Amino acid sequence: MKNYKILIIGGGIAGLTAMNRLEAIGLSPILVEQAQSIRTDGTGILLGINAVSILAKMGLADHLAQNAIKLSAMVGLDEKGDKIVVDDLAYIEEKSGFGTYGIRRDTLSKILLESINQANIITGKKVVHIANEENGVKVSFEDGETHIYDIVVGADGIHSIARKSLFGDIPLRDAKQGCWRFIAEKPEEFMQNAIFEHMGLGKRAGYMPTDGGKLYIYALLDSDKFDKNNIPNHAQLLEQFQFGGLWKIVSSAITDESKCVFNEIKDLSEICITKGRVVLIGDAAHAITPNMGQGAAMGIEDADVLAEILSEKEDIKKALAKFEKRRYKRVKMIRDKSYILGKMAQSSSKILSAIRNVIFKKLPAKSLSDDTFKTLSKW
């Protein structure tokens, strides 16, 4: 393995995982992050078996077992709180050998950070432009410095400057849904180790336990149900969510003290992976909607595959071309499936949502879990 000079832009989940995987094959990348410290904000994240199997390969299985909550099922509910469909995560664990976990994003960042050489991380360092040149990639920083690298890994998120420098302005596709995410104290009555989602008309809400005795709660509304210029506070939001069952316990956990993050749901209209000696990973390459809980997992897969390919091929351009071939179909399939699922899960049509519920109820036992296993066990 040549000692390539590699720059990773961005210290999110994709960038940190890439650093770990590239170090594991004997490389010493430098990671730059524009913020003054590696991000420890965010709310909750669902880690599917694909992400978990790579984290286990990274030696982090014990950390997950200690710091995250293993989930036994993903349960789809109607507005009243009646069960429509179950994805049996315990069964998927039996088949794959890997659990599905609920974790706070800051906990995951901390675990990843501890697994890499932090001496090679430079925070407060913003990239403003990159360009492929004959002898490498020229990277310009906000502080006026410029450096040349053999390979640049753009892991700088949905608004990636690496992508913009090489591919121009790629529009985001607006799913026309707003999403509120909360981290709240888990009420004592909430004992389930599972993730639940109520599917309503033009709205949906879900919740799962996470580490630290917290509950991760999310609520989505179609964009025509709120004013983007006057985002509702949690009390105004909850008035629109009169779901039954567990939701009554869960919604009372959302208080002024709960952490709240609001996002408009968007994905990237075109997948952009490589150009010259630059490779994009994570949201920079293929931001997806959160409906399958697979955004971060796709970045984790990218990082693992990139290291695998770089360890096999000396020629950088050939290696990156192979990476693109391997990743394009995979991330496109997940992006497209996730977008459709999001539309289906909160259809505002009474007829379509009734048909959806009937189809879900009639699914043969384990068929959804077999599909999840198939989708997440190979990439």
Ligand SMILES: Cc1cc2nc3c(=O)[nH]c(=O)nc-3n(C[C@H](O)[C@H](O)[C@H](O)COP(=O)(O)OP(=O)(O)OC[C@H]3O[C@@H](n4cnc5c(N)ncnc54)[C@H](O)[C@@H]3O)c2cc1C
């Ligand atoms: C509502 C919602 C719910 C979600 N739920 C899940 C879930 O349950 N499971 C899941 O797997 N995924 C989920 N996701 C998706 C997941 O959060 C993202 O896919 C993932 O965090 C993206 O990681 P990343 O490292 O690619 O990008 P980011 O986390 O955006 O990290 C990019 C980093 O690059 C830095 N940066 C940016 N520009 C520059 C620059 N010019 N110079 C230097 N540094 C720079 C940023 O500061 C940031 O730290 C969800 C997303 C949303 C919106």
